[in-house]
Amino acid sequence: MTTLPQELAEFPQHWADTECRGDVEELRRLLTDDFTAVGPRGFVLDKERWLDRYASGALVHDAFAWTEVAVRRYGGAAVAVGVQRQQSTYDGRDADGHFRITQTLVEEDGRWKLAAVHLSPTGAR
Template identity: 55%
Template structure:
């Protein structure tokens, strides 16, 4: 029997592969009806809007790596925090980047589904955190 941590890692692997393929049927099947994405600039997409970016060809993901993942198990819910590194374009514009990503998953009828993803850009330290120049 697999552990929740292993199952959530597997869900994340399948999600990243489906995003790279633009595989909307698979993405649709692995998300809850009320799935929400909070993008790296603070925009919010519901499931239909999230999937439409691929259906319409607006979002093309050439590479997506989901690693450094730590999972917290809460029974029928789990939270996974990791690093999301992508090479992609949106409406022909590059949207490459590295993001800290939080995935929220829920167990429904014995299987794990993504209920939400929140992305935050990974940047350097703010100016006030840097040592003074000599």
């Protein structure tokens, strides 16, 4: 098994911590300019719409964890798969969830960034 570079190995936890805080500026640095997210109900968000959920105050996490993460590197790209659990509200409504999450990471200008994320609900709570 190939050892991952430290930044890549630590990226999943750093991303999860940043999402939990809703830190728009750090997320802006972690996402590629052409970032795309596919949400648990099939909706698609670009980088600005992803960030706006936090900037507007619409999305708030009380708890957010990404566990069972496996990262595989392919040259200047990597795929991370894990389980995301969140206790959240969106526009004041319950947004708790349990998802299988897949991330596509790319090395850009010497840093690892998130290019895409896809969330699939698992049905667990």
